[in-house]
Amino acid sequence: MADTLIKVDLAQSAYENEQVHNRWHPDIPMACWVNPGDEFILETYDWTGGFIKNNESADDVRDIDLSIVHFLSGPVGVRGVKPGDLLVVDLLDVGAKPESQWGFNGFFSKQNGGGFLTDHFPLAQKSIWDFHGVYTTSRHVPGVEFAGLIHPGLIGCLPDPKLLHTWNERETGLIKTDPNRVPPLANPPFAATAHMGKLVGDAGRRAAAEGARTVPPREHGGNCDIKDLSRGSKVYFPVYVDGAGLSVGDLHFSQGDGEITFCGAIEMAGWVHMRVNVIKDGMAKYGIKNPIFKPSPITPTYNDYLIFEGISVDEQGKQHYLDVNVAYRQACLNAIEYLTKFGYSRAQAYAILGTAPVQGHISGVVDIPNSCATLWIPTQIFDFDIRPQANGPTVHIKGGADVLLSQDVA
Amino acid sequence: MADTLIKVDLAQSAYENEQVHNRWHPDIPMACWVNPGDEFILETYDWTGGFIKNNESADDVRDIDLSIVHFLSGPVGVRGVKPGDLLVVDLLDVGAKPESQWGFNGFFSKQNGGGFLTDHFPLAQKSIWDFHGVYTTSRHVPGVEFAGLIHPGLIGCLPDPKLLHTWNERETGLIKTDPNRVPPLANPPFAATAHMGKLVGDAGRRAAAEGARTVPPREHGGNCDIKDLSRGSKVYFPVYVDGAGLSVGDLHFSQGDGEITFCGAIEMAGWVHMRVNVIKDGMAKYGIKNPIFKPSPITPTYNDYLIFEGISVDEQGKQHYLDVNVAYRQACLNAIEYLTKFGYSRAQAYAILGTAPVQGHISGVVDIPNSCATLWIPTQIFDFDIRPQANGPTVHIKGGADVLLSQDVA
Amino acid sequence: MADTLIKVDLAQSAYENEQVHNRWHPDIPMACWVNPGDEFILETYDWTGGFIKNNESADDVRDIDLSIVHFLSGPVGVRGVKPGDLLVVDLLDVGAKPESQWGFNGFFSKQNGGGFLTDHFPLAQKSIWDFHGVYTTSRHVPGVEFAGLIHPGLIGCLPDPKLLHTWNERETGLIKTDPNRVPPLANPPFAATAHMGKLVGDAGRRAAAEGARTVPPREHGGNCDIKDLSRGSKVYFPVYVDGAGLSVGDLHFSQGDGEITFCGAIEMAGWVHMRVNVIKDGMAKYGIKNPIFKPSPITPTYNDYLIFEGISVDEQGKQHYLDVNVAYRQACLNAIEYLTKFGYSRAQAYAILGTAPVQGHISGVVDIPNSCATLWIPTQIFDFDIRPQANGPTVHIKGGADVLLSQDVA
């Protein structure tokens, strides 16, 4: 059995675990070291460090201080790996902690981060998803059961100082273009809630002041939230510092393309079983800027889809120029409207799109002025038939359960 | 055998075929009528009406007058179908014309329409793809052979006057925001090259002056360029006029998600075998605004992918806010760079992304400020191994053949 | 477009077409010649040469003289190919003749060949299947529609004299163990109905007297009836004579594993588009005795199955020793019994197993004394849900249509 190099105790604060961090900075010391070819296991908190609870209130989703995320396990140093190499990571398996066989999905309040459809769902909402082996169901979203496409939402290597500087420059530059926007355009460094792993004292404070937030995906990978980076996949990461410094967290039991609900997929605490290898000078050899990967042979094989189209004309009828975001939003809204015909609330439909193995394709991006995006719902996850019939839809969801909602506090 | 209701003669000008049209307008008379439940075949020109030739020059791609496209076969009237219904179309089969077993892919000059990567490929280029039963190869792009995901790029029903008006208003509105842009933001009605089918004389001229161009996808479907709308799929179209008025054209032997090369997929002349049915009042029953569809059980089963990530920081390092277009462009550029390591020219790599059954996923759209898009290349279409190896890539493409290029005329 | 090297006129007797033959013999002259690398098309009769008709009687299935089958197109000579080589055949596409968009499935009378379940279905029966592009339906078997896994049931190269001798020796040897069995154990050479292609006169008569019948699969491939040898697949055939002598016929629009109904799959007249290449001395290099092949990327992707088990205890409760045939027969009978609960007649259920893309797996062959075989029915081919429900099956097939039946003639 592979050794567990990082353990997390869900009853303990993530801030007290020095093998965990929540910012990107080259000075964060390695939490542990391995050799190329090694197999090992890292346990992780959920991305909020346990803030969101398995209960019947969305208050925690409303009240969370998002500056604390994401709690990552690592960095893992790999001996002999140098900047310019590719770190080859086999995600041999990913799972939930045995004592924590559930996850959460939520929508943030528009006042606290929002989400892809925040104008339509402006309040904090939450659903809890129970795991049944390879499957999941939710007491808040009846009528669906699906196999998990389990994956880490966030994984990548430490930046070097130059790359870190680039990130901070360009993101603070963006913020300055509309500094008071709600939700904000980006998140600047924020020392107060930083957790720099083993780096403490003055050095820790200095690094905290400039450590990049973990929210966006960047050149190193990071918070890509790619559902297909699942257990069984093989990822090639760019390396910027000696030892690579691989960190991972934000595990998802399942997610739809786009992670449109932002809070987010089916979020869980768990563990990642991985193996690392190296391709020397791989970045130059293969011209790599961002990570590349091979997906897993072990993924849910749902293949009967109902596909919704959206074009880049927004909800108000305004014409946008080849804007895939607008087009995908329309496809999502079209799918939500459709699912309500079977009895789902709009929030339940939104939760399904955020959690199930839904595909989002960039179908057309050149036919001026409209992009076309498609959203693919696997029909086999429903315990009734959602396909169109000559005599119209039958209402299968009769109400009762719904996604939890908490009003904003004035 | 199903009857062929519309025939096209590739030796004849598309303008001479009164069962063909190249604008959307409610007054275009039905080219033919069928009953619900009927099966029939429509032949189609390629989208340019035969302008692009199977030869060794890209001059035709450079010189084409794009106001002539797309030449559609139809409209087909379906008896008893009313506005508000859903027209259920089974795409029973799609194929190339027996006498025309080839297609073309090209990049337009930036001065004549451009494409998704026009800043990187500003000149007219062309590759010819030969069909070998279910497979295709190109003498201009060696080392790849793949099975076609054959589909119509363009299909949909006639708009009613109100919808037509909406389209023209919003698109001309967009054009006015930057009327001299090259390439333009959108295409306004343009009577000079309009072909209104059986509608001729004064009525034809009036309709031509306001007929919507066929370039963008819109509420009715239209030029969606969705590769998965392939033979074997079932599509549910909104209906706006009595008889529906279904038209189809722009057939593709294969295409990657996004149709990024714009000219376009592997474009071909061919035929569509289809069956129509109706769901009465289906638009309201199912809350349908845009078409929805079920994909085909007969699609290439390539499932070993190499996946490239892109984020919404552009080639110049500029930070964009959750912009999927920018992210997908980076994923495409990353993939092109990678493929050059095996000996491909950048144009050949671009052509592969535009023609092969490449997937483009909207992987993350909420992690401010970066969207994450992924581009999936099926490794099984290459006759060598494109996966990363410890000792780096081997050059398999040794030059000689390349995508044709024509310089702009001053 | 590839040239059509062999044409068949369905209005003409197959015996009058000298590019057709119905026996295997090394002396049959090549019907035409091609070069390695060539692409070409061969048209074929259905296996009976048109004896079975698209009508409402099974008399033709009852009355057919099976000594006339199979009418094959070929042999095609490939220049430079020698005994010991492997002939690499790409089945680029396969289709029905445009003027003959239908096929038949039948069960032979036990007195005229029988079938896998002949003791349960001892009389001649027939169903007609209409083709709708990539799909098929039958007026005699309602409630199912499926995409075709189109393939030649019979394809292979000419034997050399030694191999022919081996075949005749071992098969006539088997016949002698029970010469009067009905149906027979094997079919010996039979000159009266032989068609030796271009070989006529005395030489033709001599060859006819020893030409091997085409019914069984043998070392060269031949009548393998492997549904997965479908369009898009690549096959490596052993070569025994100069020029290889490739013949093909017995096209199937679709078939279940085992071709259990014997008459057979959905049998049709059609065409095969293929390309040939050679691996010199490939038989020795790869240790090849029987053909090997790579399946197609273009196959129906039905993946939701209901799987039936059978063990090697027969219908009478008799224990057999690890006998897969008995086990598979039980799995078939279990599936037939199950389908009757939804209203199908037993003959309709049998026809579905023979025609649809049903899988038959050898699941266990070592657990003495019982083999276990499984039969996989794709649930997505039915227009109702065949999966077990808590409250039992609903009868969806209300009678009316049934598989045609003709009583034996005394």
Add this chain to the structure above:
Amino acid sequence: MADTLIKVDLAQSAYENEQVHNRWHPDIPMACWVNPGDEFILETYDWTGGFIKNNESADDVRDIDLSIVHFLSGPVGVRGVKPGDLLVVDLLDVGAKPESQWGFNGFFSKQNGGGFLTDHFPLAQKSIWDFHGVYTTSRHVPGVEFAGLIHPGLIGCLPDPKLLHTWNERETGLIKTDPNRVPPLANPPFAATAHMGKLVGDAGRRAAAEGARTVPPREHGGNCDIKDLSRGSKVYFPVYVDGAGLSVGDLHFSQGDGEITFCGAIEMAGWVHMRVNVIKDGMAKYGIKNPIFKPSPITPTYNDYLIFEGISVDEQGKQHYLDVNVAYRQACLNAIEYLTKFGYSRAQAYAILGTAPVQGHISGVVDIPNSCATLWIPTQIFDFDIRPQANGPTVHIKGGADVLLSQDVA
């Protein structure tokens, strides 16, 4: 988290665990009880109860007393379930014991059970397979790594006295036809090594004397060794006694169709997470004799196969009549011969066929006198290309490692 109702301690003899048994008999008391709808976990020994070790000798495979197998966990009683019902079992997940991340594959000596190819592999051999998350590799069989299709080889409900009597009658009847055969035709009841769970004393001895051996699959399912009965699948079992009495064991990390090596798949100790429900009177409602099941959406998606054909002419050239066993044996031998061309020993090739997710299809069973069986090897499990090339195979396996072998003891 679901409760673990049966625990096994790998350091303890299976005979000492009263929730384990190794014979089928209606009098075995329930090991524990659950309600319909319950989820729970059962741990299991490997089928030999730990006799086979992770070491470098095949002596244990040679010396094992096969009368001790299989050690099953159960029976689990389900409250309210009656004879004639269907017990619906969701195999929610299956895994190896965390402390035992390895499995074994072996061939029994012909003197001790043999296997499908025992005439070709008459001696005891063994390979050890290590688990790496979802993947496995063997130090004895280099060059292959594959994802596991994890499943219980043996699962089913207790027989009633009548069914037990039927089993014993028909199997002892078979044995009597050749009582001295090596290996035997079947295994009669054998009290000396029976473990009857909680049933001890005189009652236990009486039951042991007539308890059915667990080796063959039977009407209730039992030792079906169906690789597709994997985690994520849903199985419908016939019920014969009050409470059903479900037992499970013989877990496999992976297996090829047929489990041709007999000892067997990749055998392991582990756990099964399951949920039970009931369809009242389901056996009659659906006409069920043997179990039926729906396969899992979570299975390895390898889809690039090399397929080997075999016909029912045996290794000595003898003609058999439509014998699928003979045909499948030839397909296996053809595949083994082929794999040796890349450097594998014959034993390594045999081990791959027994362990990897290889498919075995009953391709043709009616074309007298030859059956055709096909064996499908997934090419993607090899770390080199096994497909035929124009210039012949390259030897990738250079020797050194091999499957362990132990000579028979005189």
